[in-house]
Amino acid sequence: MLKILSGNQVKKLDSAHLELKVISSFELMERAAVGFSNWWKSKLFSKNLPVFVFCGAGNNGGDGFAIARLLHKMDYTVSVFKCFEDRTSLSEDAGKNYALLSEGIEIKSWQEFDPTRKGILIDAFLGVGFKGALRSDAEGIIEKINSFTGKIIAVDIPSGLPSDDVLKGNCVRASITVTFAFPKLSLLFPEHARNVGEIVLVDIGISDGEYDSFSSSFFYLRDRDISGFHREFHRFSHKGDFGKVLLIGGSKGKMGAVVLSSKSALRTGSGLVSCKVDSEERLILQTAVPEAMCRLEEKIDYREFDAIGVGPGLGTEGKTALLEDLFERYSKPLVLDADAINLLALNQHLIPMIPKNSILTPHLGEFDRLLGTSVNHLERLEKAFLFCKKWGLNLVIKGANSVICLADGRQIFNSSGTKYMATGGSGDVLTGILTSFLGQSYSPEQALICGVFHHGLAGELAGKIKRRGTIASDIIEAIPDTFIQLDIS
Numbered sequence: 001m002l003k004i005l006s007g008n009q010v011k012k013l014d015s016a017h018l019e020l021k022v023i024s025s026f027e028l029m030e031r032a033a034v035g036f037s038n039w040w041k042s043k044l045f046s047k048n049l050p051v052f053v054f055c056g057a058g059n060n061g062g063d064g065f066a067i068a069r070l071l072h073k074m075d076y077t078v079s080v081f082k083c084f085e086d087r088t089s090l091s092e093d094a095g096k097n098y099a100l101l102s103e104g105i106e107i108k109s110w111q112e113f114d115p116t117r118k119g120i121l122i123d124a125f126l127g128v129g130f131k132g133a134l135r136s137d138a139e140g141i142i143e144k145i146n147s148f149t150g151k152i153i154a155v156d157i158p159s160g161l162p163s164d165d166v167l168k169g170n171c172v173r174a175s176i177t178v179t180f181a182f183p184k185l186s187l188l189f190p191e192h193a194r195n196v197g198e199i200v201l202v203d204i205g206i207s208d209g210e211y212d213s214f215s216s217s218f219f220y221l222r223d224r225d226i227s228g229f230h231r232e233f234h235r236f237s238h239k240g241d242f243g244k245v246l247l248i249g250g251s252k253g254k255m256g257a258v259v260l261s262s263k264s265a266l267r268t269g270s271g272l273v274s275c276k277v278d279s280e281e282r283l284i285l286q287t288a289v290p291e292a293m294c295r296l297e298e299k300i301d302y303r304e305f306d307a308i309g310v311g312p313g314l315g316t317e318g319k320t321a322l323l324e325d326l327f328e329r330y331s332k333p334l335v336l337d338a339d340a341i342n343l344l345a346l347n348q349h350l351i352p353m354i355p356k357n358s359i360l361t362p363h364l365g366e367f368d369r370l371l372g373t374s375v376n377h378l379e380r381l382e383k384a385f386l387f388c389k390k391w392g393l394n395l396v397i398k399g400a401n402s403v404i405c406l407a408d409g410r411q412i413f414n415s416s417g418t419k420y421m422a423t424g425g426s427g428d429v430l431t432g433i434l435t436s437f438l439g440q441s442y443s444p445e446q447a448l449i450c451g452v453f454h455h456g457l458a459g460e461l462a463g464k465i466k467r468r469g470t471i472a473s474d475i476i477e478a479i480p481d482t483f484i485q486l487d488i489s
């Protein structure tokens with residue numbers, strides 16, 4: 001899994017890589033620019049649109065000069081807008097790339113840019129070397145860039161965004177950020193969504209092992225990481241091997257939630273799915289999901305089940321005793337979602353009773369109810385870290401780039417998912433998936449890594465066809481395709 005390093009560690013990572021691979025920093029910059037232009041090629045941007053490249057004096061600007069050169073070679077009409085005075089000395093590699101700009105590339109000062117022109121703007125003004133508060137000249141440059149009405153593509157990071165912190169000042173508003181080697185931490189914060197836009201990760205040839213000597217508790221989860229976390233089943237596997245799970249949830253008017261969770265558990269591969277629901281509401285479940293069984297008795301022997309997920313559509317009224325009883329009589333890791341989390345928020349004395357290594361899956365509202373409001377995502381991550389460590393629990397902060405917070409302190413940002421998942425019931429689908437994997441004898445860490453990624457991927461597959469018309473049931477129907485896509489048998 002890719003480590004997310006701090007901006008300060010980037011230079012050290014580069015130097016270590018340069019030593020190891022015996023390449024120059026100039027060649028590394030070239031790889032970044034080639035990676036960018038390969039992505040550009042794949043997007044098939046019209047050659048009728050001129051390209052405006054804003055370049056600073058550091059290595060981010062150096063990337064910009066190299067990109068300008070490569071796009072010019074691809075027959076685009078390219079203008080470079082210098083974001084520095086003529087007397088400013090450029091970083092060594094930026095200087096080399098500046099000198100390589102060919103005659104067909106117009107070079108102007110940023111003040112000369114007409115933001116009403118049609119075209120595409122590439123922001124290579126400031127990268128991870130940006131420190132402290134923006135100087136006044138830089139403010140003007142960023143305002144100029146943001147007054148452009150066309151598409152803005154940021155190189156590595158939108159200029160003005162600190163790589164590891166929350167935005168305090170002004171910053172470029174990009175619709176796409178093409179970032180090198182690993183996504184910078186701040187690109188993954190919800191409050192920066194309007195500045196960062198879509199994230200594109202460009203590999204510049206630094207292997208995962210080269211990150212080993214750098215300490216970081218942040219990771220980025222990609223498709224290539226998943227297969228190693230899956231369990232294999234053999235030819236003689238029977239339904240018991242695929243787990244017997246129980247979902248506790250649903251109430252009058254909210255039976256849909258447990259319907260969605262139980263269908264998801266089945267589509268994820270559970271052998272047997274049972275649901276504990278109110279007896280008056282059972283027909284809804286049994287009609288919608290004939291494969292699921294209803295357990296109506298007051299006192300279920302929870303130990304029968306390999307995994308239990310609790311919360312979707314449960315309601316909170318009069319349900320505290322149910323949760324307390326479950327904690328007393330079941331010792332394996334649970335999945336706690338929705339109203340189970342709301343109940344914990346209201347009854348914090350129950351938190352120490354939660355079986356160790358359980359998984360909580362709050363969305364931002366539930367997170368705030370449980371752990372109090374946070375001023376920004378960084379504070380939220382810190383609160384999650386302390387909570388997980390203190391109680392030996394795992395937690396998913398749901399949203400775009402959901403964060404898997406493990407009990408050991410690692411925090412893993414998910415790369416799969418789409419805005420089309422912002423629809424009622426998609427969280428219930430995740431609960432079903434996670435419970436199913438736990439029931440198939442996955443460890444909580446394995447269940448989280450596979451579950452959160454497959455859920456996001458199922459959303460992507462559904463969203464490709466249904467776009468904003470995607471509903472939670474479409475995500476469920478796409479779960480089997482995620483196994484095909486990731487080549488999991």
Ligand SMILES: NC(=O)C1=CN([C@@H]2O[C@H](COP(=O)(O)OP(=O)(O)OC[C@H]3O[C@@H](n4cnc5c(N)ncnc54)[C@H](OP(=O)(O)O)[C@@H]3O)[C@@H](O)[C@H]2O)[C@@H](O)CC1
Nearest residue numbers: 029057058059060126127128129130131133134135138156
């Ligand atoms: N592995 C990788 O990821 C690779 C990374 N690469 C690239 O290198 C980039 C990092 O380059 P970097 O270290 O040269 O810094 P960079 O972002 O250009 O910023 C320095 C400039 O910012 C300015 N400046 C600073 N603070 C400021 C302020 N408050 N207000 C105003 N200005 C301020 C500072 O001015 P100065 O303070 O020097 O006057 C200087 O001009 C990285 O993002 C990526 O694009 C690739 O080439 C290769 C592989």
Ligand SMILES: Nc1ncnc2c1ncn2[C@@H]1O[C@H](COP(=O)(O)OP(=O)(O)O)[C@@H](O)[C@H]1O
Nearest residue numbers: 363398399400417418419422424425426427428
């Ligand atoms: N913009 C988005 N990008 C990616 N995933 C998203 C986005 N919005 C929501 N999701 C995912 O959809 C799910 C929504 O969960 P939740 O808010 O609990 O929904 P519900 O309560 O309706 O079931 C989460 O897993 C979240 O990560």
Ligand SMILES: [K+]
Nearest residue numbers: 123126157159
């Ligand atoms: K930039």
